[in-house]
Amino acid sequence: MKTDLAKNAAALESSTEAKMLELEQQIVKPLRHLFEVSRRDLFKLLGSGLIVGICVKNGLTQESGRATNSEDAATDLASWLHIGEDGKVTVFTGKAEMGQNIRTSLTQQVAEELRVPMASITLVMGDTDLTPFDMGTFGSRTTPQMGTRLRSVAANARGLLVEMAAKHWNVDPATLLAKDGMVVSSKAGKSISYGELTHGKKLVEISESDPEPESPKQWHIAGSSASKVDGKAFVTGAYQYTSDITRPGMLHGKVFRPPAFNSKVISVDTKKAEQVPNVTVVHDGDFIGVAAPEPELAQKTLALLDVQTQATPQIDDAALFDYLRKNSDNEEHGRFGGRGSSTAGSVETGMASAAKTLFQTYTASYIQHAPLEPRAAVAEWQDGKLTVWTGTQRPFAVKEELASAFHISQDHVRVIVPDTGSAYGGKHTGECAVEAARLAKGAGKPVKLVWTREEEFTWAYFRPAGVIDVKSGITADGKLVAWEFHNYNSGPAAIDTPYSVPNKKIEFHPVKNPPLRQGSYRGLAATANHFARESHMDELAQLTGVDPLQFRLKNITDSRLRAVFEAAAQRFGWGRQKATPELGFGMGGGFEKNGYFATCAEVAIDRARGQVRIVRVAQAFDCGAVVNPNGLRNQIEGAITQGIGGALVEAIHFADGKVLNGRFRDYHVPRFRDLPKIEVELVDRKDIPPAGAGETPIMGIAPATANAIFSATGIRLRGLPLIAKPLELKA
Amino acid sequence: MATITLLINGSERKVEATEDEPLLSVLRNQLGLTGTKFGCGVGQCGACTVMLDGKAVRSCRLPATKVKGKVVTIEGLSGNGSLQPIQQAFLEEEAFQCGYCTSGMIMSAQALLSAVPKPSDDDILEYMNGNICRCGTYQRIMAAVHRVAEKGGKA
Numbered sequence: 105m106k107t108d109l110a111k112n113a114a115a116l117e118s119s120t121e122a123k124m125l126e127l128e129q130q131i132v133k134p135l136r137h138l139f140e141v142s143r144r145d146l147f148k149l150l151g152s153g154l155i156v157g158i159c160v161k162n163g164l165t166q167e168s169g170r171a172t173n174s175e176d177a178a179t180d181l182a183s184w185l186h187i188g189e190d191g192k193v194t195v196f197t198g199k200a201e202m203g204q205n206i207r208t209s210l211t212q213q214v215a216e217e218l219r220v221p222m223a224s225i226t227l228v229m230g231d232t233d234l235t236p237f238d239m240g241t242f243g244s245r246t247t248p249q250m251g252t253r254l255r256s257v258a259a260n261a262r263g264l265l266v267e268m269a270a271k272h273w274n275v276d277p278a279t280l281l282a283k284d285g286m287v288v289s290s291k292a293g294k295s296i297s298y299g300e301l302t303h304g305k306k307l308v309e310i311s312e313s314d315p316e317p318e319s320p321k322q323w324h325i326a327g328s329s330a331s332k333v334d335g336k337a338f339v340t341g342a343y344q345y346t347s348d349i350t351r352p353g354m355l356h357g358k359v360f361r362p363p364a365f366n367s368k369v370i371s372v373d374t375k376k377a378e379q380v381p382n383v384t385v386v387h388d389g390d391f392i393g394v395a396a397p398e399p400e401l402a403q404k405t406l407a408l409l410d411v412q413t414q415a416t417p418q419i420d421d422a423a424l425f426d427y428l429r430k431n432s433d434n435e436e437h438g439r440f441g442g443r444g445s446s447t448a449g450s451v452e453t454g455m456a457s458a459a460k461t462l463f464q465t466y467t468a469s470y471i472q473h474a475p476l477e478p479r480a481a482v483a484e485w486q487d488g489k490l491t492v493w494t495g496t497q498r499p500f501a502v503k504e505e506l507a508s509a510f511h512i513s514q515d516h517v518r519v520i521v522p523d524t525g526s527a528y529g530g531k532h533t534g535e536c537a538v539e540a541a542r543l544a545k546g547a548g549k550p551v552k553l554v555w556t557r558e559e560e561f562t563w564a565y566f567r568p569a570g571v572i573d574v575k576s577g578i579t580a581d582g583k584l585v586a587w588e589f590h591n592y593n594s595g596p597a598a599i600d601t602p603y604s605v606p607n608k609k610i611e612f613h614p615v616k617n618p619p620l621r622q623g624s625y626r627g628l629a630a631t632a633n634h635f636a637r638e639s640h641m642d643e644l645a646q647l648t649g650v651d652p653l654q655f656r657l658k659n660i661t662d663s664r665l666r667a668v669f670e671a672a673a674q675r676f677g678w679g680r681q682k683a684t685p686e687l688g689f690g691m692g693g694g695f696e697k698n699g700y701f702a703t704c705a706e707v708a709i710d711r712a713r714g715q716v717r718i719v720r721v722a723q724a725f726d727c728g729a730v731v732n733p734n735g736l737r738n739q740i741e742g743a744i745t746q747g748i749g750g751a752l753v754e755a756i757h758f759a760d761g762k763v764l765n766g767r768f769r770d771y772h773v774p775r776f777r778d779l780p781k782i783e784v785e786l787v788d789r790k791d792i793p794p795a796g797a798g799e800t801p802i803m804g805i806a807p808a809t810a811n812a813i814f815s816a817t818g819i820r821l822r823g824l825p826l827i828a829k830p831l832e833l834k835a
Numbered sequence: 836m837a838t839i840t841l842l843i844n845g846s847e848r849k850v851e852a853t854e855d856e857p858l859l860s861v862l863r864n865q866l867g868l869t870g871t872k873f874g875c876g877v878g879q880c881g882a883c884t885v886m887l888d889g890k891a892v893r894s895c896r897l898p899a900t901k902v903k904g905k906v907v908t909i910e911g912l913s914g915n916g917s918l919q920p921i922q923q924a925f926l927e928e929e930a931f932q933c934g935y936c937t938s939g940m941i942m943s944a945q946a947l948l949s950a951v952p953k954p955s956d957d958d959i960l961e962y963m964n965g966n967i968c969r970c971g972t973y974q975r976i977m978a979a980v981h982r983v984a985e986k987g988g989k990a
Contacts (some may be wrong), residue, residue, distance in 0.1 A: 203970050302972025331929065338934035339922040339941060341870015341909030348869035356864075398864060400856055425892025432846065476874050476882055476935045476969045525872075525935030526969055557875040734929060740934055768879035768967065776960045779973045 114470040146308075149234075150186045150194060154268075156261040157184030157236075157310040158253055164757040183236055184254050184310070185214065185261060191285050191299030193218065193225045195254060198238025199246050200230035200497055201523040202475075202531070204798045205735040206246045208333045209326075212732060213251050217258035217317055219282040220298070222333065230499045230521030240498035242529060242624060244697045244796025247731060251794060255317035255326075264309055269299045284758020296708040320729030322791045327790075329734035334523075346495045346522050351550035353385070354482070356399040357543040358406045359553065361391035361563060364761030365620070368657040373410035380405045386546035393539060395547040399554075419619050420759035425467050425571045428593045432613035445611040446600055451575070454586025454607030458577025460647050461586075465573050466636035467823040468594055469755035470566040470620050474773055477525020478560040483539035484550040489516045494537040495524030502534030509538045510545070528746070528797075529624040530564055561766030566756055567625030568618065572636035581646045584659050589637070593618060595629025598696040598803070601637060620653040620758065626743070627799040630696045631750065631806060635824055638692035638807030643820065652691055652811065653678055662695070664726055667787060668702040669693050671724035675785045676704035683815040685711065690811025692804045698795035699727040700787075703804025705745070705780075707812040714830030716813055718748055718778075718805075724785040725801055728792035736797055740784045743801035749774045751806035753825045839900055843868070846913030847864075852899040859883045859894040862908060870909035870938045874967070881966030884939035885909075891946035909938040912945065920986065921945050924979035932970035940966050944980050954983045 146155055185195040195214055201207040207227050215222045228234050230241075238250075262282045267285035270277035274295070281288045288295040320327060337343035362369070372392060374385045383396045392411060396402035421426050455461055481494035490510065496502045499519040507514040525530065540553035555563070558811045570593045577586035584605040591599055598614035625631075637776045645655035653673050672691065673679070683689055688707050693702030706720040721744055730736050737798055753772045757764040765771045814820050819831060841848050841858075843866065850865050857876075862868040862885070871894055874882030878893040885894045888904040912919045921944050924930070930936045940963070947954055947962040954962070959977050968976065 203931075205932065332931075335926050335929070336918070337920065338931055338937050339925045340913050341868075341933060341938045344869065345872075347873065348863075352868070389879060398856075398860070400853060400860060405837065474969060476880065476933070476967060477872070478874075488888065524933065526933035528969070557877070557880075738929055738932060738975065741974055742971035745973060746969065768875055769877075769878065773967060773969060774971060774973075775967060776964045776973050776977070779960075779977075782974055 119567075146186065147306050151188050152304055152306055153186055154261065154264065155184060155186050155308045156257055156264060156307060157308075158257045158260065159310055160253070183250065183257055184773065185254075185257055187261065187265070187298050187302050189299050189303045191220075191297055193220055193226060194228060195225060196228045196235045197250055198230055198232075198235040198500065199250050200499065202239045202241065202495070202497065202520040202525075204241075204246065204739065205332060205732065206241075206250075207523065208330055208732045209247065209735060210251060210254055211333055212257045212326045212328070212330050214258045216323055217255045217266045217695045218262050220285040222325065222330060224285060229523075231246070231518070232499050232503045232520075237500055238421055240501060240532065242497050242532065244699070244799045246795040247794050248698065251731065252317065260309070260311050261318050265298055265301055269296050272296065272301065284825060296622070320794065323729075326731050327733075329732055332735075344522060345477055345480070345487050345525050346493050347483060347525075349482045349493050349522065349552070351482060351484055354550040354552055355394055355397055355543070355547050356402050357395045357397040357540055357551045357553040358399070358402040359539050360406060360409055360416070361559065362409055362411075362413040364418070366418060366761055367415045370412040370414050375420040376410070377405045377408040380408065384543070384547040385409075385445065385544055388542060388546075390543055391539070393543050395543045395549070395551045405479075415761050418761040421469070421755070421757050424469070424569055425617065428569060428571050428615050428617060431615045431617065432592050445609070447609045448605075451586045451588045451609045455575070455577045456584050457579075459580040461575070461577045462640070462643060462647060463573070463575045464640060464643060464822060465571065466632075466639060467572070468570045468632035468635065469824060469828075470569040470622070471625070471750050471754045472561055472564065472566055472694050472756055472771065473528040473530030473625060474768075475526040475528060475530055475559065478555040478557060479531065479536035479564065480552070481537040481538035482550060482552045483537065483544040485541075485544055485548075488512070488772050489518070490541055491518045491520065492537045492541055493520045493522055494534065494540075495527070495531055496521055496534055496537070497527050497529070497531045498533075501532070502537050503535040505534040505538060506541055506722045510541065522627040528626040529567075529628070532624060533565070535563070542823040557768065558766045561690070561756075562763045565621045565623035567750075568594045568629065569620075570629065570632050572632065574636055574640045576640060576644060578644055578648060582650050582655055582658055586646075591629065591633060596633040597628035598630035598633045598694060602662060602665055602694050603641070603656070604661040605659070620756070626746070627696070627802045630800070631747070631803050632824065634692060634694050634803045635806040638694065638804075639810050639820075639822060642690065642807070642811040642814065646814075651679065656691075656693070660676065664700045665693065665695055666723040668726050670702045671785045671787060672702035672704050672722055675724065675783055676706075676720075676722035678704055681788035685709065685816060688812040688814065688816025690808045690813070690815055691809030692811060694803065696803065699725065699797055699800035701725050701800055703808040705805065705808035705812045707809060707816060709813070709816050709831070709833070709834050714833055716752065716809075716831065718752070718780040718809055720781045720783075721805065721808070722783040722785065723801065723804060724787060725797070726787035726789055726794040727797045727800070729790045729794045730786060730788045733786060733788070736786060737784050739797050740801040741782050741796075743799070744782055744805050745774050745779060747802040748778055748780070748809075749806035750824060751809045752778075752827050753783045755825050755828060837900055840877055841899065841902055841906060842904070843906045850899065854900055855898050856900070857895050858885070858897045858899045858906070858931060861899040862894060868908050868910050869884060872938055873936055873982050874936075874939075879965075881943060881963075882936055884942040886942055886946050888951055889946060891943045893965075902973045907942075909941060919945065920983045921979065924982040925976075928975045928979040928982060930975035930979040931968075932942065932972055936966060936968045937972075940968065940976055944976070946984075948980065948983055952987075954980060976989065
């Protein structure tokens, strides 16, 4: 029987299908918040000046999560900025910086529209007391949505300042110009600074419309390779991450973890631990933890706990793919499968008419994000109010988690997100914040909790594993005529094919009880889906004897996709060199979230050891107008490098509810020695609004590598990671 | 618990440390030198790298009580306020994203450059393979090291 929630969700399917699906993969449940602006508080905080905000309605509130409830279609304050008497600009956004460089790219966009130097702008980010509600920093949404919004707010503010100056001088605003933090009348040869204009005023202007920001073609500051705004703090060690924060009287926490997932606590004896001086032991339900003045003492005290647990039988990774296929959720199938799926024509007819057909299965393992800064939180209770500093992608959701965990009103919770030591989709949740807050409550003092690397590898959620079946048919002249694609568990992101095919059937099959706790990972399932699709395309090219690039181009109608394939091929020198048993070349491409990519890879085969090294990668990328070319290159190079791990070697091994390789020694992430030469070809489309780029550039390296390995060895690898064991090469 | 004297960034610092307390913990929790990061606690990621007598060491594996020598942390590199060439080079190459590995990377690079003023790619791979950057900025870090070498150690 369908729940009301499912019915509601089904009713909303129509126009916003793709976006909703994306959200569904990112969030656990709908959220309901309303950020109330208390103007008096704002001026108290920031001093006199001009406050300009923007409210967004319906369509745009999607991103802030409220479109899932129809009664919530009201306007929400989405972002705002303050221009002080000193001319300093403070911008408020609920987004969080985790290395994507958005503190810089958003600053550039405000500077551009407001006509102020970047140095006069400060961004306040991810603070639930200060910034408007934001659903979270994920899905490559910051650039297309928050960027656009902030440019609108800034453009609005500039208009107001010009009007203020016009009134001040009693002239026509059309004769004035905003420039370098001033309004200038070139006619009268005079100027007035923004600070002088806002001096002594307490003006609030909240607009409900988006004034048209400038076209990227007119950009000067946006569109340039501005340096990271707080770069110096990172190279001097001055920058304070969550794990660096200290509060007066602060203790350090440690949390008991059962030896296996899904364990039940049978008995708890805390007597010995409680005898340790200066230590607080908290036992509340299944939660057992300690807080001590030093982390070492907390760790030692934790070892004194006598906790008996009982585990339940659980599958191991050898049985994983079989399990996923057999446990696809039939009850929910209609809903998810329906929404993640599409059909066109008849696959049966298409297959019957095909000159050649192919049916193959691809897999992707569970992997971990392994952000270098483990989950961390500092929690402090004061007069019943809870403040938590924590590195999360979703500060407002964590605020809700905390309010719910402690049965307190959301007004009594503040979550502050210091710029974070990376996340990659792995820090949506607030478990560490809740744990730190529980310990702080028990100890009556602030508590810092930093997860260990083993905790991070074990108790953080995983990128979903998946099984993907692809069935296809092509005509005698190499055109796709039938395409059937089934994804079990890994997810529906980029599940549809970007190639032109008259008959297709695409379905996502969620799994009822996935063996590991799973969640979002940079790019979601688009990586696995592109791996399967682009490997399969290569297999079809092989089947027809056509060059993989030509085979793809023959089946592409999308001009942006064609352009990136051609650009990558040219940069790489595709076809210039023939594959040998030691050297292979492969490609893969596609699009997701308005970002188009094509990746070419060259691999070297160590035939004696059966190992593979990626030696060279060329990737073309088009995400519309580029806000910061150097920052974008950095993201693309980084995504390719990170993607090498999941492509070649990363996999979580587990058995009996235990992770077997939860250390960097046993779980290999890309290091200096794994680094290929990476060449990036940016396709700057100033005629297209900018899209995000944090995720999509990771998607091409896996299929390009698999296809390159095939070209050298004739071995077709259909599972990620590709080199789970040495290649079995014939001598 | 023992009282020990450490020579850190040119100053003598007296601290209380248990026998197995890692130098990392003393730096971060007692001396407030939080530029040195915790990444794994077992010497497998390089985030905690500091220099001991000019050599890169993992401070998470080194008991503070065993430290005899000059310790330099990221805070000590630019002690007089001006950036060292390697810090400047990291900025110029924008050789970081989230920046969490940066302190360890810079300390490893600085130690490498002081031993091998003009390191080859292989030297860098050899010396710095123990430092992980999850954001994947290795190519830029290598460029930053080369940038310093090419300029003869000047910014």
